[in-house]
Amino acid sequence: MADRYLRFVGTAPGRFLTRRLGLPQPAPLHRWSPQRPALVGGLLHLTAGKTDLDLSPVLARTGLPKSADAPAAVILDATGVRDVETLAEVHAALHPVVGSVARSGRVVVLGAPLAPADHHQAAAQQALEGLVRSLGKEIGGGRTVNLVRLTDPPAAESTLRFLLSPKSAYVSGQVIVVGAGVDADTGAEVTADGDLPLAGRTALVTGGARGIGEAVAETLARDGAHVVVLDVPQAEEDARRVAERLGGSALTLDITAPDAGARIAAALPDGLDVLVHNAGITRDRRLVNMPAERWSSVLDVNLASVLRTTDALLDAGTLRRGGRILATASIAGLAGNAGQTNYGASKAGVVGLVRSLAPRALAEHGVTVNAVAPGFIETRMTAAIPLFIREAGRRMNSLAQGGLPADVAETTAWLAHPASGAVNGQVVRVCGQSLLGA
Numbered sequence: 001m002a003d004r005y006l007r008f009v010g011t012a013p014g015r016f017l018t019r020r021l022g023l024p025q026p027a028p029l030h031r032w033s034p035q036r037p038a039l040v041g042g043l044l045h046l047t048a049g050k051t052d053l054d055l056s057p058v059l060a061r062t063g064l065p066k067s068a069d070a071p072a073a074v075i076l077d078a079t080g081v082r083d084v085e086t087l088a089e090v091h092a093a094l095h096p097v098v099g100s101v102a103r104s105g106r107v108v109v110l111g112a113p114l115a116p117a118d119h120h121q122a123a124a125q126q127a128l129e130g131l132v133r134s135l136g137k138e139i140g141g142g143r144t145v146n147l148v149r150l151t152d153p154p155a156a157e158s159t160l161r162f163l164l165s166p167k168s169a170y171v172s173g174q175v176i177v178v179g180a181g182v183d184a185d186t187g188a189e190v191t192a193d194g195d196l197p198l199a200g201r202t203a204l205v206t207g208g209a210r211g212i213g214e215a216v217a218e219t220l221a222r223d224g225a226h227v228v229v230l231d232v233p234q235a236e237e238d239a240r241r242v243a244e245r246l247g248g249s250a251l252t253l254d255i256t257a258p259d260a261g262a263r264i265a266a267a268l269p270d271g272l273d274v275l276v277h278n279a280g281i282t283r284d285r286r287l288v289n290m291p292a293e294r295w296s297s298v299l300d301v302n303l304a305s306v307l308r309t310t311d312a313l314l315d316a317g318t319l320r321r322g323g324r325i326l327a328t329a330s331i332a333g334l335a336g337n338a339g340q341t342n343y344g345a346s347k348a349g350v351v352g353l354v355r356s357l358a359p360r361a362l363a364e365h366g367v368t369v370n371a372v373a374p375g376f377i378e379t380r381m382t383a384a385i386p387l388f389i390r391e392a393g394r395r396m397n398s399l400a401q402g403g404l405p406a407d408v409a410e411t412t413a414w415l416a417h418p419a420s421g422a423v424n425g426q427v428v429r430v431c432g433q434s435l436l437g438a
């Protein structure tokens with residue numbers, strides 16, 4: 001599973017040779033750890049166009065000092081960009097500084113919601129997406145570039161803090177829309193401070209016995225949640241081991257069982273705050289060779305059980321107000337992948353579920369619904385891919401390396417955060433800006 005190429009490029013002869021051969025240049029990413037919890041360097045705040053946003057209090061709470069020299073983070077408020085002329089101010093602001101952003105640094109562009117009635121504003125604001133995605137592909141050095149559309153800085157605080165931290169190391173080229181005027185129950189007004197934002201909350205992670213699910217369970221426990229690790233009876237030993245280590249509990253059942261939702265509700269009489277639908281399987285085969293059983297088993301685990309348990313837990317009132325539903329999509333569901341018509345369909349279905357349910361779940365239950373869409377993540381699932389295909393999968397993204405389960409887990413923890421109530425109906429890719437898909 002180790003990425004030997006990444007290590008080789010980190011040595012002097014490796015760097016020399018791979019540069020001469022024009023090979024990818026992955027940089028070691030600065031990920032969150034208790035020893036290195038923040039970006040190293042200052043924050044440079046720029047604007048383009050006339051803006052009404054007051055970002056100062058939110059940016060002050062990131063803990064990053066103001067600095068123009070080799071900033072670790074550049075934040076460009078482009079919410080006031082309304083036409084092609086003011087778009088030129090985006091170029092004028094970024095052009096002189098983009099070459100000096102520290103390695104593993106961040107560029108975050110802030111955009112306004114698209115105004116469909118004003119095609120000049122819509123064109124200029126949509127242009128920001130092309131700029132951000134293109135800059136993400138050329139900036140290199142483990143730096144990331146993302147766009148956040150917002151109207152209310154306090155509602156976007158948890159999102160900005162995530163993007164301006166090492167926790168978002170593998171999230172690049174994304175467009176995240178943060179709403180405003182959110183129901184107070186959902187917690188948009190909760191400040192993003194504190195080391196244990198999920199203290200007193202219960203989280204359930206399906207497929208939590210290993211891989212990405214285990215990392216999600218660990219990260220939610222780090223943030224203070226009581227975690228229930230759900231997995232199939234065959235994985236009981238692993239589920240118990242993970243739960244014990246995290247001071248949580250294990251629940252073994254097959255998520256495709258018709259009564260799975262009822263059994264989860266019965267096991268959580270005091271309710272649930274964070275539901276992470278992570279369990280997933282692949283049964284790859286080209287459609288021409290795919291028997292019905294391979295189709296139905298993948299659709300059942302990855303999509304139908306997500307629909308059933310979500311409905312059951314919302315109907316039973318198990319998910320408390322202010323709750324979070326996180327589903328797991330995949331870039332295969334966004335871009336498609338040969339040999340994965342079943343998997344791609346199931347993961348695209350997850351996107352449909354999230355987009356449709358999000359506004360209703362918020363209005364009726366005070367619960368947000370979002371998805372993470374992992375790209376190539378270093379797990380047992382991807383370790384089983386033949387060497388050359390695996391190597392291509394790893395490198396085909398702007399960061400030229402695979403992600404780690406922790407990258408998906410940190411993204412999940414941001415969306416699960418009590419202060420993330422204004423983030424709803426989003427599908428956030430954790431893919432190092434994979435070349436696959438939009």
Ligand SMILES: NC(=O)c1ccc[n+]([C@@H]2O[C@H](COP(=O)([O-])OP(=O)(O)OC[C@H]3O[C@@H](n4cnc5c(N)ncnc54)[C@H](O)[C@@H]3O)[C@@H](O)[C@H]2O)c1
Nearest residue numbers: 207211212231232254255278279280330374376377379381
């Ligand atoms: N690894 C990647 O690169 C990648 C990329 C995109 C999406 N994903 C998605 O992320 C999720 C986790 O992937 P992973 O790589 O950690 O997989 P994994 O195979 O390592 O772990 C999946 C876990 O889900 C459990 N599970 C499977 N069927 C279940 C069922 N019916 N009921 C309860 N538990 C069940 C398994 O026992 C296992 O513990 C999946 O939804 C997967 O599709 C992974």
